[in-house]
Every structure is written in C-alpha cells, then in structure tokens.
Amino acid sequence: MNSFSRSNWGVSTLAIFISLFLLVFLVVPVGKVIFVAFQDPQTGALTLINFIDFFNTSLFQESFLNSIYVSSMSVLLASIIAIPLSYFTTRFNFGGAVLIQTLGIVPLIMPPFVGAVAMLLLFGENGSVNLLLDEWFGFTIPFMEGLNGVILVESIHYFPFILINLSAALLNIDRAMEESAQNLGASGTRLFRRIVFPLAMPGYVAGASLVFLKVFDDLGTPLLLNINNMLAPQAYLRITSIGISDPMGYVISVILVTFSLFSLWVSFLALKGKDYSTVQKGGGGLMKRDLRTWEKIGCYAVIILILLMVLSPHVGLAMLSFGTVWSYSVLPDAFTLAHYENMFRMAGQYISNTLLYAGLAATIDVILGTAIAYVVWRTGIRGRKWLDFIAMGAVAVPGVVIGIGYLRTFVEYNVPIVDKPLASWWVIIVIALAIRRLPYALRACTAALQQVSVMLEEAAENLGATKSRTVRRVVVPLMTGGILAGFVTSFATASVELSATIMLVNVESDAPLAYGIYEFMQSAAGRGPGAALGIVAVLIVGLATYISHRVIERTEMQRTGTGAVIAEQTPVAIGTTTGAAPL
Amino acid sequence: MSEIRSEAVSVTIEDLSLSFGPTEVLKGINLTIEPGEFFTFLGPSGSGKSTLLRAIAGFGPMPGGRILIGDDDVTQLPPWTRNVGMVFQSYALWPHMTVRKNVAFGLEERKIPNKDIRERVNEALKLVGLLDFAERRPSQLSGGQQQRVALARTIVIEPRVLLLDEPLSNLDANLRIQMRRDILELQQELKLTTIFVTHDQEEANTTSDRIAVLDQGIIQQVGSPIELYDEPANRFVADFLGTANLIDGPLETADGTSLFESDKNHTTMFRPQDMDIQPLPGEAGPDDVLLKGRVAHREFLGNLIRYNVTVGEHSLIVDDPHTTGRQAFAKGDEVALGLDTKNIHILTD
Ligand SMILES: Nc1ncnc2c1ncn2[C@@H]1O[C@H](COP(=O)(O)OP(=O)(O)O)[C@@H](O)[C@H]1O
Ligand SMILES: [Mg+2]
Numbered sequence: 001m002n003s004f005s006r007s008n009w010g011v012s013t014l015a016i017f018i019s020l021f022l023l024v025f026l027v028v029p030v031g032k033v034i035f036v037a038f039q040d041p042q043t044g045a046l047t048l049i050n051f052i053d054f055f056n057t058s059l060f061q062e063s064f065l066n067s068i069y070v071s072s073m074s075v076l077l078a079s080i081i082a083i084p085l086s087y088f089t090t091r092f093n094f095g096g097a098v099l100i101q102t103l104g105i106v107p108l109i110m111p112p113f114v115g116a117v118a119m120l121l122l123f124g125e126n127g128s129v130n131l132l133l134d135e136w137f138g139f140t141i142p143f144m145e146g147l148n149g150v151i152l153v154e155s156i157h158y159f160p161f162i163l164i165n166l167s168a169a170l171l172n173i174d175r176a177m178e179e180s181a182q183n184l185g186a187s188g189t190r191l192f193r194r195i196v197f198p199l200a201m202p203g204y205v206a207g208a209s210l211v212f213l214k215v216f217d218d219l220g221t222p223l224l225l226n227i228n229n230m231l232a233p234q235a236y237l238r239i240t241s242i243g244i245s246d247p248m249g250y251v252i253s254v255i256l257v258t259f260s261l262f263s264l265w266v267s268f269l270a271l272k273g274k275d276y277s278t279v280q281k282g283g284g285g286l287m288k289r290d291l292r293t294w295e296k297i298g299c300y301a302v303i304i305l306i307l308l309m310v311l312s313p314h315v316g317l318a319m320l321s322f323g324t325v326w327s328y329s330v331l332p333d334a335f336t337l338a339h340y341e342n343m344f345r346m347a348g349q350y351i352s353n354t355l356l357y358a359g360l361a362a363t364i365d366v367i368l369g370t371a372i373a374y375v376v377w378r379t380g381i382r383g384r385k386w387l388d389f390i391a392m393g394a395v396a397v398p399g400v401v402i403g404i405g406y407l408r409t410f411v412e413y414n415v416p417i418v419d420k421p422l423a424s425w426w427v428i429i430v431i432a433l434a435i436r437r438l439p440y441a442l443r444a445c446t447a448a449l450q451q452v453s454v455m456l457e458e459a460a461e462n463l464g465a466t467k468s469r470t471v472r473r474v475v476v477p478l479m480t481g482g483i484l485a486g487f488v489t490s491f492a493t494a495s496v497e498l499s500a501t502i503m504l505v506n507v508e509s510d511a512p513l514a515y516g517i518y519e520f521m522q523s524a525a526g527r528g529p530g531a532a533l534g535i536v537a538v539l540i541v542g543l544a545t546y547i548s549h550r551v552i553e554r555t556e557m558q559r560t561g562t563g564a565v566i567a568e569q570t571p572v573a574i575g576t577t578t579g580a581a582p583l
Numbered sequence: 584m585s586e587i588r589s590e591a592v593s594v595t596i597e598d599l600s601l602s603f604g605p606t607e608v609l610k611g612i613n614l615t616i617e618p619g620e621f622f623t624f625l626g627p628s629g630s631g632k633s634t635l636l637r638a639i640a641g642f643g644p645m646p647g648g649r650i651l652i653g654d655d656d657v658t659q660l661p662p663w664t665r666n667v668g669m670v671f672q673s674y675a676l677w678p679h680m681t682v683r684k685n686v687a688f689g690l691e692e693r694k695i696p697n698k699d700i701r702e703r704v705n706e707a708l709k710l711v712g713l714l715d716f717a718e719r720r721p722s723q724l725s726g727g728q729q730q731r732v733a734l735a736r737t738i739v740i741e742p743r744v745l746l747l748d749e750p751l752s753n754l755d756a757n758l759r760i761q762m763r764r765d766i767l768e769l770q771q772e773l774k775l776t777t778i779f780v781t782h783d784q785e786e787a788n789t790t791s792d793r794i795a796v797l798d799q800g801i802i803q804q805v806g807s808p809i810e811l812y813d814e815p816a817n818r819f820v821a822d823f824l825g826t827a828n829l830i831d832g833p834l835e836t837a838d839g840t841s842l843f844e845s846d847k848n849h850t851t852m853f854r855p856q857d858m859d860i861q862p863l864p865g866e867a868g869p870d871d872v873l874l875k876g877r878v879a880h881r882e883f884l885g886n887l888i889r890y891n892v893t894v895g896e897h898s899l900i901v902d903d904p905h906t907t908g909r910q911a912f913a914k915g916d917e918v919a920l921g922l923d924t925k926n927i928h929i930l931t932d
Contacts, residue, residue, distance in 0.1 A: 176671040181677075183737075184663075184668075184688055184692060185664075185692035186688070187661065187662075187663040194688075199677070199678070
C-alpha cells in the first residue's frame with residue numbers, strides 16, 4: 001500500500017489545485033453575484049428589496065416576460081423545424097437524409113449574432129424577401145420585427161440541438177418495439193402516439209430544454225438586433241451604463257441562473273431513469289419505408305425550404321462581405337473585395353487575439369478536463385464527485401453572469417507586474433473562456449478516459465510497467481483522440497464567444513474577434529468589414545468542427561477496428577455535441 | 584384451469600418465397616402445421632427461420648406464395664389484423680409502461696371494456712406467475728421475468744397462433760431449461776398452435792412435436808425429433824442433428840474388401856454409438872461388417888468415451904458407453920469396429 005499512498009499524495013495535490021482554481025474563478029464570482037443581488041446597496045444588509053424593485057419596474061417586467069416569450073417561441077419554432085427533419089431521416093428511405101445531417105451541422109458553425117445583421121438585410125422590413133413579396137404580392141411579413149427577429153435567428157441557430165437529440169432517440173428505438181405493438185393490433189397514429197412518441201420524448205425534452213437555456217442566456221443576438229428589452233441585454237446595459245454597483249444587473253443574473261438550472265433540471269428529469277435506448281444488435285431504428293413519388297416531392301420541398309432558411313445567414317453574410325452597397329435592394333449593387341482588405345488592415349489584432357485566447361483557453365480546458373476526469377474516475381479521493389459536479393455546473397452559468405461576477409470580484413485585485421486590476425487584464429478573458437468551455441472539454445476527456453478500460457492499465461502493470469509508465473504508454477496514447485477533440489471543440493466555441501468577453505474587454509487592443517464583429521456592426525459603414533470578419537469566424541469554427549469530427553472518426557475507427565462509424569450521433573447534446581457553439 | 588383459451592387452428596404455407604432486394608432468403612417453402620401442434624423451425628444462423636416466422640406474423644417484404652391461418656388467407660393482411668401472437672427475441676417490452684400496461688396493450692387496442700381488461704391481465708400474469716410484479720417497470724425485472732411478461736402480453740390477446748423467435752437465447756443455461764418446460768406446459772394447457780424458432784437442436788428435440796430443418800432458405804426435412812435423427816434425409820440434416828460419421832469414397836474392411844463405393848452425389852452415414860469397439864481380432868454379428876483401425880484420440884465424457892479411430896484414410900468417431908470400472912482403450916491401440924449394416928445410411932448431398 002506504500003506506492004498507493006505515495007501516488008495518492010500527488011493526486012491530492014492535483015485535486016486541491018483544481019478545486020482552488022474552480023473556487024476562485026467559478027464559485028466565488030457566481031456566489032458574489034448572488035450575494036450582491038440579495039444585499040441592500042446602501043446598508044449592505046441582506047434583503048429582498050432589489051427583487052421587489054425589479055418586479056416593480058415596468059421595463060424589467062417587460063424584459064422578463066419578453067425573455068420567457070422569446071425562449072418559448074424559439075423552442076416552438078426550432079421544434080417545428082427539427083421534428084419533421086428527424087422524422088424523415090429515421091422513418092423513410094431516401095437520399096435527403098444526408099442533406100438533413102448536413103443541416104444539423106451548418107447552423108452551429110456560425111455564432112447566432114454574426115448572422116443576425118445578415119438576416120436583417122434578407123428578412124427585415126426592407127430586406128430582400130420583403131421587397132420581393134411587396135413587388136409581387138403587395139404585402140410584407142414582419143419576420144424581423146422586434147422580438148420576431150430574435151426568435152427567428154435563435155431558432156435557426158439552435159434547432160440542431162433538438163434535431164440531434166430527437167434523431168438519436170428515434171434511432172435508439174428498437175424496431176421490435178414497434179413490431180410488437182403492431183403484432184398486438186396497433187397501427188398508424190395510435191402506434192405513433194402510444195409507442196414511438198413516448199419513447200422519443202426524453203430525447204426531445206433534453207434538446208428542447210437546451211434550446212430554451214441557450215436562448216434565455218443569449219446576449220449577442222438581441223444586442224445586434226438592437227433589442228434591449230430582454231433580460232441578458234438589460235443586465236449588460238445596466239452594468240456598462242450605470243455601473244458595477246447597480247443591483248439590477250445582479251438580480252437579473254440570479255434570474256438567468258435560476259432559469260438555466262431549471263431547464264437543466266427539466267432535461268435531467270426527462271432523462272432520469274429513462275434509458276429508453278432499447279436498440280438490440282442489428283435492429284436499430286424505426287421501420288423504414290420507401291416514399292411514394294408525391295411524398296418524396298413533399299419531403300424534399302420541406303427540406304429545401306428549411307435548408308434555404310438555415311443557410312440564409314451564411315448567404316446573407318457572404319453577400320454583405322462582398323457587396324458594395326446593400327440597402328433597400330434585393331441584392332447588393334456591386335461586388336468587391338474591399339471589405340476584406342479593410343478588415344485585414346483594421347482587424348488583424350482581433351484575429352490574432354482570438355487565436356491566442358481561444359488556444360490558451362482550450363489548453364487550460366483539456367489539462368483541467370483530463371485531470372478532473374482522472375481524479376474522478378481513477379482515484380478514491382473523497383469529494384471527487386463534487387469536482388465533476390462543480391466543473392459541469394459552469395453549464396448553468398450564463399456568460400453575462402460570469403462577466404459581471406469577474407468584474408465585481410477581481411476589480412480590487414491588482415496584478416503585480418502589469419499593474420492593472422485583474423478584472424481588466426486580458427488574461428481574465430482567457431480564464432472566462434476556459435471556465436465557460438470547461439464542461440464541454442471535461443465531457444470529451446471523461447469519455448476518452450472511460451474508453452481506456454482499467455483492465456488495459458492492469459495488464460500493463462502486470463507486465464512490469466510502473467504507474468507513471470503505464471499512464472504514459474497506455475492511457476495517454478489511448479486518450480489523445482478524445483483530448484484532441486475536446487481541445488478543438490473548446491477552441492472553436494471559445495473563439496466566437498461574445499457574452500462574457502464583451503463585458504471584460506477593457507481596451508480595444510485586447511479585444512477578440514467576436515467583440516470586433518460587434519463593434520463593426522454598430523455602424524453602417526462597418527457592416528462590410530464586419531461581415532468579412534464574420535466570414536473569418538465561420539471559417540475558423542467550420543474548420544475546427546471538421547477537424548474534431550475527423551479526429552473522433554479516426555479514434556472511433558481505431559477503437560472498433562472497423563471503418564464503420566455509423567452516424568456520429570450524440571444521445572445527449574449537453575457537452576458532447578462537437579462543434580455546437582453555445583454562446 | 585385458465586380462462587384464456589382459444590380454438591386451435593392449423594397454419595399452411597404454400598410455395599412461399601421471399602427476397603430482400605436481390606437476395607432470395609426463402610425459396611419455395613411448403614408446410615402444414617397441425618392445430619395445437621408444437622412446431623419448430625430449426626437451422627443455423629442466417630438460414631431464414633426468423634424471416635419465415637416474421638412472414639407469418641406479417642412483417643418483412645411481401646412474400647410470394649400463400650400463408651393460411653386456419654382457412655383464412657392472410658398473405659395480404661397487415662400485421663395488426665392477423666391476430667397471431669409473437670414473442671420477440673429481445674422481448675420488446677415497452678420501457679415507458681408498467682408490466683400491467685404492457686400486458687393490457689393488446690386488449691386496449693381491441694377496445695375491450697376496462698373491467699374485463701383488468702381481469703384478463705390479472706389472469707395472464709397469474710398464469711406466468713408474475714401477478715405481484717404488475718406495477719413494476721420492465722427494467723426492474725430479471726431477464727426470465729421479462730420473458731414471462733412478453734409471453735403474458737402475447738397470450739392475453741388469445742392469439743390464433745403463438746410465434747416464438749429464439750425466446751430462450753437471452754437467458755442463462757439453468758433458466759433456459761426451466762423456461763422451456765414452462766413454455767411447453769403453457770402451450771399444452773392453452774392447446775395453442777405454436778411455432779418455435781431455435782438454432783439449438785437440444786431445445787428443438789426436447790420441446791417439439793415436429794421440426795422443420797431449414798438451411799439456406801430451404802426446408803431440408805420435416806419430421807419428429809426421432810425421425811430426423813434416425814432417418815436424416817440428407818447430409819445437412821444428419822450433420823446438424825447430432826454427431827455423424829460422413830464418409831465419401833470407399834472404406835476398407837478388416838478382411839480387405841472395400842465397402843461403400845459411393846459416387847460423388849452420395850455420402851455414407853452412420854452414428855458414432857452404432858459402432859462396437861473391441862480388441863483385435865474382434866467379433867462380428869450376422870449383419871455386421873468388421874473394420875480395423877488405430878485409436879488416434881480419446882475423450883472421456885462421463886457416460887461415454889469418444890474415440891477418434893483411423894481406418895485407412897478416414898477418421899471415424901466412435902462412442903463407447905462407459906460403465907463404472909470399465910477398461911478404456913489407449914491412444915495408439917489397434918482396435919476392431921463392429922458395425923451393423925442396418926444402421927448404415929446412404930444419403931444424397
Ligand atoms: N432486413 C433484412 N435485409 C436484408 N437481409 C436480411 C434482412 N433480414 C434478414 N436478412 C437476411 O436473410 C437471411 C436470413 O435471415 P434470418 O431469417 O434472420 O435468419 P435466422 O433467423 O435463421 O438466423 C440472412 O442471410 C440475413 O442476412
Ligand atoms: Mg433469427
């Protein structure tokens with residue numbers, strides 16, 4: 001037992017170090033925010049007065065209701081998009097399935113706020129679509145009017161969460177589940193209502209609650225669409241315009257966290273004890289059938305309509321980045337490369353900052369992720385589950401809340417050499433990114449570690465390898481694929497994060513790409529270069545997503561020894577969906 | 584005695600063929616299964632047993648030929664109108680419903696009044712000994728219990744025919760024997776025409792009235808277990824049911840004459856226990872031929888000793904019953920083998 005206690009020493013030190021990091025950069029700032037929300041601004045006493053003030057102010061009441069309305073409607077619209085798509089792929093034999101799988105990735109490689117301005121130009125009051133509608137039919141549709149715009153942009157961006165989860169749930173239903181019902185006399189809609197629908201429900205709820213959470217917390221999209229009467233923008237505006245001591249920002253933060261926890265709880269309840277993945281070897285998925293011609297036409301029509309919608313932010317952004325002048329017209333007047341020249345001249349700093357920040361954050365994430373996974377799954381340290389729990393808890397903390405928490409907590413700490421408060425040093429942006437992306441990296445690392453069975457380690461030790469050599473020669477090589485995938489996912493999502501960074505950027509020269517896009521988009525003249533910068537963001541995320549998919553595919557192949565990676569579908573989107581850009 | 588009862592009916596399959604795309608999986612199946620019979624489809628994995636069973640239930644591609652249940656032609660009917668009960672290999676219990684709900688499902692689909700449903704569900708659960716588990720979820724049951732729920736769920740609708748697709752394959756060895764007895768008992772109590780699919784000859788032999796042996800989508804032979812064993816129709820059946828010596832080409836006897844000048848299309852077959860292993864020179868009965876060989880290998884199996892004896896260029900399996908204290912031959916011993924010519928079969932391939 002001697003060697004055990006010695007290696008235990010090292011592990012304990014590691015665990016203490018990680019706990020301190022999480023304590024300082026996650027627990028304390030969030031705790032501070034919650035504490036301040038319940039503190040009387042004058043006397044410092046504990047009170048509910050801030051909440052009473054909040055709910056007595058009509059602007060806040062309105063923001064609160066708007067946030068709930070927008071999130072619910074986004075879930076609804078995202079469901080309307082995602083449900084038919086997942087049903088088509090899992091029920092019918094037809095080529096559109098590939099198209100749908102692409103649909104599931106494309107929106108996620110663009111942060112929603114980047115496409116927002118392009119959507120205004122396409123679907124706004126004087127956008128291309130309404131100009132055409134007015135000319136041809138004499139009416140217009142207020143797609144982007146007020147809250148509608150937020151709902152449209154968010155649901156186009158986040159519907160893949162439902163698509164992925166629901167498709168996985170449907171694919172996991174064993175064919176015999178349906179057949180046995182038919183054998184006992186059920187068919188058609190009754191069969192669907194009594195068997196298929198309830199079995200797929202947990203997957204749907206998990207996806208839908210994730211969409212609700214993401215939309216409720218999103219800051220960038222409403223800001224870019226100039227919608228201020230929602231919770232996240234209000235929190236941001238109060239803190240940036242009135243100041244760090246204004247209690248309303250904290251009250252809103254508490255509400256945001258509460259709703260995040262609530263949606264996570266709903267998704268947890270939906271999945272708890274309901275491992276409905278009933279698929280047996282060989283018999284996966286619903287009974288598939290061929291489509292009649294007119295059905296096929298119908299399916300393709302729906303898919304192409306949705307594909308057009310889903311691609312519109314990308315197309316709009318591309319046109320904006322290449323167009324000269326684009327307003328009150330269906331298409332830009334002419335095309336040019338000038339915006340890209342301008343962008344590279346003015347925004348080089350943004351890009352290099354982003355690569356640096358996201359790279360550092362992703363590195364921190366995989367190191368922490370691997371260490372936490374190891375401590376939790378391979379050691380017996382007391383309280384190790386808490387480490388996992390707290391690190392995963394970052395999922396429930398919106399970017400705005402991290403931003404406010406850091407500003408409030410670290411404004412008093414001066415960093416010695418640079419002689420600045422920690423809250424306004426660029427490193428704090430890296431830490432914020434690392435904390436926000438940690439749950440995703442941790443999931444990837446945990447999955448990677450779990451694939452290395454303890455028996456493989458024991459076999460190496462049995463053949464004479466020491467603990468450290470075993471880790472080096474067996475564990476790490478087997479984990480690299482997963483760690484790399486975690487790195488790339490963290491990197492991709494961190495590089496387009498806006499909500500926390502927008503609050504933490506202190507000087508322009510420290511700002512990352514997402515902030516740059518936001519700045520550019522504030523003025524009409526900046527839209528062109530802003531769109532060009534947006535295209536750069538899309539390319540970075542797209543490339544990273546592609547790489548992580550390839551890495552996962554490769555490791556999967558190594559592990560199973562076959563080339564057959566059947567639909568890299570993730571059953572639960574929380575933290576496992578590669579390339580999902582949860583901003 | 585149970586309330587669940589149904590009129591036993593026959594199942595007739597006429598010239599049935601079925602393809603998945605270009606691959607023909609069933610090729611011209613003809614069968615008549617008698618009312619109340621326990622009938623088994625036996626064959627190796629991939630031989631088409633499940634496909635045939637599923638065709639009777641109405642699943643899979645539309646087959647050619649006809650399927651009759653009783654006098655009704657059901658070939659064109661969708662599964663939910665056939666009223667044949669099928670127990671799936673994976674049980675296919677719905678995880679979102681309790682045991683009671685699972686069993687009630689088929690009755691609810693038949694719009695039976697609620698009061699009767701409750702009674703009949705209780706009846707069926709009592710029959711499989713799971714009444715106390717009615718409010719549990721399937722995931723809270725053991726494999727054997729799940730199997731019973733699946734059975735109850737099927738018989739509660741009083742199906743005309745009971746179809747069982749490898750129902751024992753997911754159970755461990757002890758439970759398998761228990762369950763196979765229970766299923767047989769239930770079948771006899773309900774007098775239900777039953778078709779059972781298995782790849783395990785012991786399962787087939789111990790339960791079935793008659794067996795159809797399938798290979799490559801073709802019925803090789805139909806008969807009772809003893810008929811199939813004693814009078815196999817071809818090489819496949821002989822080899823699949825039990826152990827057999829299958830000899831191609833001539834075999835030299837002890838006195839130097841050559842036996843079985845079989846041609847290319849025929850194989851000589853005799854069972855290992857039909858030979859009498861003796862020390863040289865050996866005694867032959869009136870109908871016996873005597874072979875001479877050398878013991879190449881020996882396995883002690885408790886109730887018998889299995890020898891591999893080299894005779895000329897052939898290696899024969901010989902089973903010798905073992906009684907307490909009996910001397911065994913050793914590897915390398917020269918032995919004589921007596922074989923009654925009545926037990927020699929000439930098979931077509
Ligand atoms: N859905 C299917 N699509 C294509 N081929 C199938 C399908 N189901 C079964 N087969 C093929 O039909 C043959 C018979 O299968 P099956 O009836 O399941 O065999 P058994 O139950 O005897 O093991 C196999 O070769 C199998 O590959
Ligand atoms: Mg089978």
